[in-house]
Amino acid sequence: MERLLVVSSSPHIHSPLDTQKVMGWVLAALAPAGLAGVYFFGVRAAAVMAVCVASCVIFEYLWEKCLKKPSTVNDLSAAVTGLLLAYNLPPTIPFWMAVLGSLFAMVVVKHLFGGLGCNIVNPALAARAMMLTSWPVPMTTWTIDGVSGPTPLALIKMGATDQLPPLQDLFIGHVGGCIGETSALALLIGFGILLYKDIIKWHIPVVYVATVAVLSVAFQRPVTPLYEILSGGLLLGAIFMATDYVTTPVTRRGQIIFAVGCGVLATLIRTWGGYPEGVSYSILIMNLVVPLIDRATKPHIFGEVKKHA
Amino acid sequence: MKLPTFWGGIHPPQNKVLTADEKIEQYLPKGELVFPMPQNIGAPCAPVVAKGDRVLVGTRLGNNDAFVSAPILSSVSGTVKDVTLRMTTPGTFENCVVVENDGKYEKAPEWQPLPDYENIDPKEYLKRIRDAGIVGFGGATFPTAVKLSPPPDKKIKWLIVNGVECEPYLNCDNRLMLESPDEVVNGLKLVLRLFPEAQGVIAIENNKPEAVKTMEEAVKRLGASGITVQPLAVKYPQGAEKMLIEALTGQEYVVTALPADVGCIILNVRTTQQIYRAIALGEPAVTRVVTVTGDAVAHPKNISVPLGTSVRELVELCGGFKEQPVKILSGGPMMGVSMRSIDVPVVKGTSGILALTAKSAMLKPITACLHCGKCVEACPMGLVPTVLEPLVAARMYKRFEEEGGMNCIECGSCTYVCPAHRPLTQGCRDGKASVMAMRRKAAAK
Numbered sequence: 001m002e003r004l005l006v007v008s009s010s011p012h013i014h015s016p017l018d019t020q021k022v023m024g025w026v027l028a029a030l031a032p033a034g035l036a037g038v039y040f041f042g043v044r045a046a047a048v049m050a051v052c053v054a055s056c057v058i059f060e061y062l063w064e065k066c067l068k069k070p071s072t073v074n075d076l077s078a079a080v081t082g083l084l085l086a087y088n089l090p091p092t093i094p095f096w097m098a099v100l101g102s103l104f105a106m107v108v109v110k111h112l113f114g115g116l117g118c119n120i121v122n123p124a125l126a127a128r129a130m131m132l133t134s135w136p137v138p139m140t141t142w143t144i145d146g147v148s149g150p151t152p153l154a155l156i157k158m159g160a161t162d163q164l165p166p167l168q169d170l171f172i173g174h175v176g177g178c179i180g181e182t183s184a185l186a187l188l189i190g191f192g193i194l195l196y197k198d199i200i201k202w203h204i205p206v207v208y209v210a211t212v213a214v215l216s217v218a219f220q221r222p223v224t225p226l227y228e229i230l231s232g233g234l235l236l237g238a239i240f241m242a243t244d245y246v247t248t249p250v251t252r253r254g255q256i257i258f259a260v261g262c263g264v265l266a267t268l269i270r271t272w273g274g275y276p277e278g279v280s281y282s283i284l285i286m287n288l289v290v291p292l293i294d295r296a297t298k299p300h301i302f303g304e305v306k307k308h309a
Numbered sequence: 310m311k312l313p314t315f316w317g318g319i320h321p322p323q324n325k326v327l328t329a330d331e332k333i334e335q336y337l338p339k340g341e342l343v344f345p346m347p348q349n350i351g352a353p354c355a356p357v358v359a360k361g362d363r364v365l366v367g368t369r370l371g372n373n374d375a376f377v378s379a380p381i382l383s384s385v386s387g388t389v390k391d392v393t394l395r396m397t398t399p400g401t402f403e404n405c406v407v408v409e410n411d412g413k414y415e416k417a418p419e420w421q422p423l424p425d426y427e428n429i430d431p432k433e434y435l436k437r438i439r440d441a442g443i444v445g446f447g448g449a450t451f452p453t454a455v456k457l458s459p460p461p462d463k464k465i466k467w468l469i470v471n472g473v474e475c476e477p478y479l480n481c482d483n484r485l486m487l488e489s490p491d492e493v494v495n496g497l498k499l500v501l502r503l504f505p506e507a508q509g510v511i512a513i514e515n516n517k518p519e520a521v522k523t524m525e526e527a528v529k530r531l532g533a534s535g536i537t538v539q540p541l542a543v544k545y546p547q548g549a550e551k552m553l554i555e556a557l558t559g560q561e562y563v564v565t566a567l568p569a570d571v572g573c574i575i576l577n578v579r580t581t582q583q584i585y586r587a588i589a590l591g592e593p594a595v596t597r598v599v600t601v602t603g604d605a606v607a608h609p610k611n612i613s614v615p616l617g618t619s620v621r622e623l624v625e626l627c628g629g630f631k632e633q634p635v636k637i638l639s640g641g642p643m644m645g646v647s648m649r650s651i652d653v654p655v656v657k658g659t660s661g662i663l664a665l666t667a668k669s670a671m672l673k674p675i676t677a678c679l680h681c682g683k684c685v686e687a688c689p690m691g692l693v694p695t696v697l698e699p700l701v702a703a704r705m706y707k708r709f710e711e712e713g714g715m716n717c718i719e720c721g722s723c724t725y726v727c728p729a730h731r732p733l734t735q736g737c738r739d740g741k742a743s744v745m746a747m748r749r750k751a752a753a754k
């Protein structure tokens with residue numbers, strides 16, 4: 001009756017959550033923000049998303065094919081990077097720029113560092129930073145309802161707080177900005193999905209946003225803390241990019257330090273930096289110190305007393 | 310009220326329903342029984358019978374006079390057929406005494422209750438516990454008489470009966486508490502005579518509310534004043550000694566220390582019951598309860614079997630396999646040992662036989678670590694498995710030790726949660742074994 005039995009060492013059962021499912025749920029959680037983007041910015045936004053996702057997946061596929069490595073496109077992480085990159089671009093971005101951004105994200109940031117799990121910074125954010133430096137004008141041209149104009153954060157920077165859109169527009173996403181960052185409502189739904197499915201814990205997003213809120217008061221920013229939180233890419237960054245497994249600390253304490261650091265840097269850049277927005281740079285800079293944070297926040301080993309140096 | 314528990318840990322699916330309501334069934338085998346000589350932690354036994362000898366239930370088959378050892382007794386009456394190498398659970402061949410069962414189950418005359426056992430010097434219990442072959446029946450098989458003889462400078466404050474049974478699928482301890490609560494409580498009462506200053510605690514995870522209730526009633530009925538029943542929040546690996554002590558007393562201790570160093574002694578439910586039976590009823594510890602279960606088994610059951618019975622007979626008693634098993638385990642799915650064959654005998658450490666189909670035992674491809682931190686969150690020992698595994702792969706054993714790798718209790722929690730299916734527990738196990746081997750080599754020089 002019994003044929004050859006599998007012999008392996010324990011444990012013998014496994015949680016159903018695997019990499020592909022994790023990435024699948026991240027995509028699902030990103031979906032509401034994508035729909036909001038298409039709703040407010042039109043089909044052009046959908047086209048940008050399609051271009052970014054397709055090129056990220058194709059570049060990863062080709063790269064691994066050329067290097068004769070096993071293909072990892074099925075783990076869906078390339079699709080997640082593509083979608084996140086699209087969410088960080090203006091809806092009017094020329095397609096060829098989006099393609100080059102995807103190439104940079106996949107090949108330079110992800111695969112030259114060794115592929116999934118080995119990259120040091122978030123590929124989508126690094127690509128966005130590269131694009132912002134290379135093509136500053138198309139990367140900061142915002143249109144809403146067919147007219148272009150500055151984003152709320154730019155208005156704050158210019159001191160033109162009297163022209164700011166009302167808070168409820170900010171909440172539902174009816175303002176100029178990147179494709180996936182404007183609708184707080186859609187992003188919060190995504191946050192709910194990630195929490196419910198236990199893909200991420202609440203610590204990083206909540207601490208990050210809370211730090212920004214507190215500092216916006218401390219730095220006497222001209223808008224209320226709630227307005228500060230809902231403007232720009234903070235929610236997108238806090239929920240989806242500062243929680244990227246690969247580029248954030250592994251311990252809970254480390255994650256909290258990381259989130260506080262992001263909050264401080266983002267507010268500093270928003271207040272005193274050259275750009276109106278500081279979320280991407282704050283996360284990129286904190287990505288770089290993750291190895292240090294990990295080393296400094298090792299968990300307490302059971303039963304071990306602190307050693308004297 | 311929030312129930313006590315420990316830091317870290319995981320919540321694997323319980324799968325206990327398969328056998329939770331199955332009454333323990335007595336099974337009396339026919340034919341030959343096989344008794345491997347190594348059956349406990351410590352010194353393995355050597356055969357003390359020869360081919361052709363007549364043996365009775367409770368006759369000593371193997372013995373070792375070393376302090377850390379426990380004799381092996383026959384579970385049936387019959388004739389010694391052979392003393393030879395036979396395959397055992399992990400797939401290795403060991404020296405075994407083979408007894409041809411005469412089916413009479415005649416008990417050796419020396420097995421009588423200890424006279425006036427409730428009033429004699431409790432030190433006499435220790436000899437009986439050893440002679441009865443009692444070891445930790447939870448699976449660790451540490452000789453119980455040794456455990457109950459801590460160095461005199463260790464003050465024992467807690468005597469803990471481990472009814473946690475945190476491994477998924479298994480129900481033998483649960484059923485025992487439901488069916489023989491008085492014997493368990495009486496066993497604990499006897500042990501408490503050895504440690505009059507200790508408090509008795511019966512620890513049970515809260516997924517067994519009936520067992521909690523039954524034990525509470527038994528404690529009340531038997532007027533056991535120094536004993537409490539403590540329900541615990543459900544979490545794996547709560548049955549591990551360190552985690553159980555943390556949950557109950559909030560104490561931690563270094564990996565090289567023993568529970569006695571923090572004033573605790575932990576006994577398995579079955580072990581406690583066997584102590585009572587050996588002392589009060591004059592019964593040697595020659596049977597154990599085995600949960601035979603898994604989605605490949607036709608009729609999963611809890612069976613009381615004489616040690617030495619072939620695992621194949623137990624599977625047949627459960628109606629055989631209804632589906633093709635790909636993996637058969639001795640013990641639970643988290644820490645059990647996978648078997649090459651079911652033609653091996655039940656030993657003192659066999660807590661369950663678990664036959665899994667391809668669906669539930671699927672081996673998944675290993676992919677790159679995502680740095681997600683789930684393993685760190687799961688590790689009850691506060692280790693960082695994602696760092697340890699690559700260190701072992703790179704043979705950096707010194708760094709492995711520095712990062713606390715030797716603290717790993719091989720509970721499997723990290724591997725269970727890893728979305729990349731990294732062999733984290735396996736890495737730590739290899740790392741520990743290599744470090745131990747190096748230490749032995751260094752000591753031999």
Ligand code: SF4
Nearest residue numbers: 688717718720721723
């Ligand atoms: S590292 Fe060891 S102790 Fe920690 S979870 Fe993994 S197996 Fe358990």
Ligand code: SF4
Nearest residue numbers: 678679681682684727
């Ligand atoms: S659980 Fe697995 S993927 Fe996550 S950090 Fe640990 S080893 Fe890496």
